[in-house]
Amino acid sequence: DIQMTQSPSSLSASVGDRVTITCRASQYISKYLNWYQHKPGKAPKLLIYDASSLQSGVPSRFSGSGSGTDFTLTISSLQPEDFATYYCQQSYSTPLTFGGGTKVEI
Amino acid sequence: QVQLQESGPGLVKPSETLSLTCTVSGGSFSRYYWNWIRQPPGKGLEWIGYIYYSGSTNYNPSLKSRVTISVDTSKNQFSLKLSSVTAADTAVYYCARNLAAAGTPFDYWGQGTLLTVSS
Numbered sequence: 687d688i689q690m691t692q693s694p695s696s697l698s699a700s701v702g703d704r705v706t707i708t709c710r711a712s713q714y715i716s717k718y719l720n721w722y723q724h725k726p727g728k729a730p731k732l733l734i735y736d737a738s739s740l741q742s743g744v745p746s747r748f749s750g751s752g753s754g755t756d757f758t759l760t761i762s763s764l765q766p767e768d769f770a771t772y773y774c775q776q777s778y779s780t781p782l783t784f785g786g787g788t789k790v791e792i
Numbered sequence: 793q794v795q796l797q798e799s800g801p802g803l804v805k806p807s808e809t810l811s812l813t814c815t816v817s818g819g820s821f822s823r824y825y826w827n828w829i830r831q832p833p834g835k836g837l838e839w840i841g842y843i844y845y846s847g848s849t850n851y852n853p854s855l856k857s858r859v860t861i862s863v864d865t866s867k868n869q870f871s872l873k874l875s876s877v878t879a880a881d882t883a884v885y886y887c888a889r890n891l892a893a894a895g896t897p898f899d900y901w902g903q904g905t906l907l908t909v910s911s
Contacts, residue, residue: 687853720897729796729886729901730837736895773837777895781852782827784837 692785709774718778796902814887
């Protein structure tokens with residue numbers, strides 16, 4: 687199985703801050719890395735697919751980069767509605783696997 | 793607008809079989825893989841497996857011996873059965889779809905249903 691390691695596991699930030707979350711795969715996954723936002727009691731929401739493609743309807747303050755094994759999600763200016771848990775997920779091979787999550791708190 | 797909605801009993805006794813159903817509305821049923829994903833309390837997300845509309849399946853090896861995913865295209869539903877459950881199977885169970893092609897993300901998810909295993 688491909689192990690996905692996210693860091694940090696949690697972070698505290700303020701509105702307007704630039705936030706960066708990293709995700710590392712245990713082996714090569716090309717561009718097949720996706721990012722999701724998850725709020726309690728809600729369905730997870732796809733933000734970024736193929737490492738850097740913005741899902742339709744997602745604000746442009748979200749961006750993704752990386753390829754191979756190392757990836758980054760950046761929120762350029764944190765908004766109140768962005769406080770949530772973020773997960774990376776590899777879609778390179780089955781079993782599909784997720785990172786452990788990064789909780790973004792005020 | 794695509795919507796996925798999980799339904800199930802909420803509570804299952806240890807050693808019994810868990811059964812959940814996901815009802816899909818909107819969009820095509822035939823172009824996608826239909827997935828089950830779970831999240832135990834305080835833990836991360838675990839992919840359980842998927843089914844294609846034709847009935848072909850792909851399961852997580854860690855659960856393969858206990859999992860069956862089936863599809864009813866006439867009702868736009870797919871279902872999960874997990875046998876011999878224990879407390880470790882207590883989780884929020886999500887259904888989700890991804891386009892039936894290499895490397896595609898989960899673009900729509902259900903809101904999840906909590907399944908508790910307890911006597």
